[in-house]
Amino acid sequence: MSNLRIIPRLDIKGPNLIKGVRLEGLRVIGDPQQHAIRYYEAGADELIYMDIVASLYGRNNLSDIVKKAARDVFVPITVGGGIRSVDDARDILRSGADKVAINTAAVRHPELIRDVSRRFGSQAMVLSIEAKEVAHGRWEAYTDNGRERTGLDVLEWVMRGVELGAGEVLVTSVDREGTRQGYDLDLVRAISAAVPVPVVASGGMGTVSHFVQAAQVGRADAIAMADVLHFGRLSVGDIRAAALDAGLPVRKY
Template sequence: MRTRLIPRLDIKGPNLIKGINLEGLRVIGAPQDYARKYYEQGADELLYVDVVASLYGRNSLHDIVRRAAQDVFVPLTVTGGLRSVDDVRDMLRAGADKVGINTAATKRPELISEVARKFGSQCMVLSIEAKRVASGRWEAYTDNGREPTGMDVVEWAQRGVELGAGEILLTSVDQEGTREGFDLALLAAVAGVVPVPVIASGGMGQPQDAVKAVREGRADAVAMADILHYNRSTLGDIRTAALAAGVGVRTQ
């Protein structure tokens, strides 16, 4: 099974932004320019995250996704502010291939089943923002890592898959933007109990971190932002490092 390399594009309004621990957001540039660049570098998918959608109660990425779908020909996953089957339908019509749901699913878990039944489980990605609360224990958060849910991450991941989620987007709030590597224990804990792909997100600082996410964290895909946005590595560099370590990735 090949490991997917997925650039993560956090969006606020019309801008691509980046933060640390999902806070202190800095404007990077125009999302379309970066999407095209990563597509040309051989991205397997693109992940769009509306980071303020929960605050405003809606996702505002339709135009950005519509433009991307016209000249980026890899799967697009969109997450943030999607609260209903109608919201999901609108985003798919705009050009998304998959949708990630976090806040609305924690408040009404049956939404996972509704989306999976209507559009297929492969379309329904359960997005989990995890914060470490003790050794070997993590709590699920919403609203860009600000709101605690009281839910155990591993138990929630299991339940989400039982309800129909076909994939888990697992973001470590503790590691996000730190360049210190993924939370490998978190990844392994979730990957060890769910039969669906797990996307590692939060903390990638160097190409070797992708290798560790797969080898030690048992991730099926790796999402990355800072390392690409600031030109510290290209997707080609990361692909080369993965292949050298024996991790299967798509070659261009």
């Protein structure tokens, strides 16, 4: 059994680390580099950087931030937001990222998933999904930081994305994101059951029990969190200790 990964998520707008609620009402937290180094030194398994306004402006501005991070942080880095082509993916990977997370452009041009995975390997192609519940057990995929409907059923879309070559899925519950009410366990479990690749749960962590539930009930392979870390409610060490106490297969640090 592979290790359950603890992944701080850093949402970026311009030069700043920010945090919202349901992907709205963005609040500046501070310097992303300082937070990234702190999380790395505390034992984070990976980091996720998301340029949360990139799709609006048609570009990803994270190259410089990622270059700085890669000099000081020696865990895998996933970068998403505004990646619209193989060339965009190449530029981000050359900056020091290990994986690219693609949502909006993948919805518009699904063949991009195949092109990126063929060029850089499926392990580098993360399908990013922003999901909103539309009925019990049914979710719709959204783009543009949870603003735009796609009409796509999340489970159908995730299966197609993996068939096209996505080697990992990052699923963010727009309904839960920033609320501290816990992950959408039904969503995470449904996606985990639908595809044979690792699933990263994101959106909603408020307590260590939420982390444990996402792993045990949701069957996530990795769990991303932001609010609890950025505001100092929990540390990476707190989360790892609780996971070990629950018998979860996290890396000992």
